[in-house]
Amino acid sequence: MNSTxxxxxxxxxxxxxxxxxxxxLLHPEVLWCEAEGSPYDSGDGWIGPDAVVENLxxxxxxDWEVFTVHPxxxxxxxxxxxxxxxxxxxxxSTGKDMDCQVCHVWxxxxxxxxxxxxxxxxxxxQDVMGVIS
Numbered sequence: 001m002n003s004t005x006x007x008x009x010x011x012x013x014x015x016x017x018x019x020x021x022x023x024x025l026l027h028p029e030v031l032w033c034e035a036e037g038s039p040y041d042s043g044d045g046w047i048g049p050d051a052v053v054e055n056l057x058x059x060x061x062x063d064w065e066v067f068t069v070h071p072x073x074x075x076x077x078x079x080x081x082x083x084x085x086x087x088x089x090x091x092x093s094t095g096k097d098m099d100c101q102v103c104h105v106w107x108x109x110x111x112x113x114x115x116x117x118x119x120x121x122x123x124x125x126q127d128v129m130g131v132i133s
Contacts, residue, residue, distance in 0.1 A: 003108035004076045007083065010106075010113065011071045019057075023049045027112040032056070037122035039131055063129065065090045069102070081106045087120065091128050098128040 001009070006025060013021035026032075026049040033045035034056070046055050060067055067089040075082040082105050089098040100121045107115035 001111055002076070003079055003081050003106070004074050006108045006111055006113065007074065007081045007106045008071075011069065011083075014069060023053070025113055026052065027109070027114045030113055031115045033115075033117045035118045035120045035122050037126070038118070038120065039122075039126060039129055041122075063092055065092050071104075079108055081108060089128070091130070094128060094130045096128045096130075098124065100124045 010022060010025045013019075013025070028049070029047055030049060030052070031045050031047055032052045034041045040056050040059065042055060046052050067087065069085060069087060071083050071085040073084040075084075082103065085102050085104070087098060087100050087102050090096070091098065103119040105115075105117040105119075106113055
């Protein structure tokens, strides 16, 4: 499976809620980085699937009534795959909808994701979440 196929299979698993497959595609030492300014940004990112679940996926599950990722264009550069897409979501507390452009950069080695970097309109995300007015 090439790098783009690995990333596509991850999005498919996310879309069906198949978390065992998602976590299985992450290297045990994956470095996961959210966009600077994101309400979920930890500064240095998280290392390992368990840290991603605890610090991101579990929190997002509590925060969002609906949160979907719609990947669009895939740009394959060998071990690095850049994906242009959109988030569509509805926040639990504010009831606001979010539709925003996103860019994900994935590094894949030996069939597993070793690094993730997100780029997103963090001001829009904060507004929808009620973090800023």
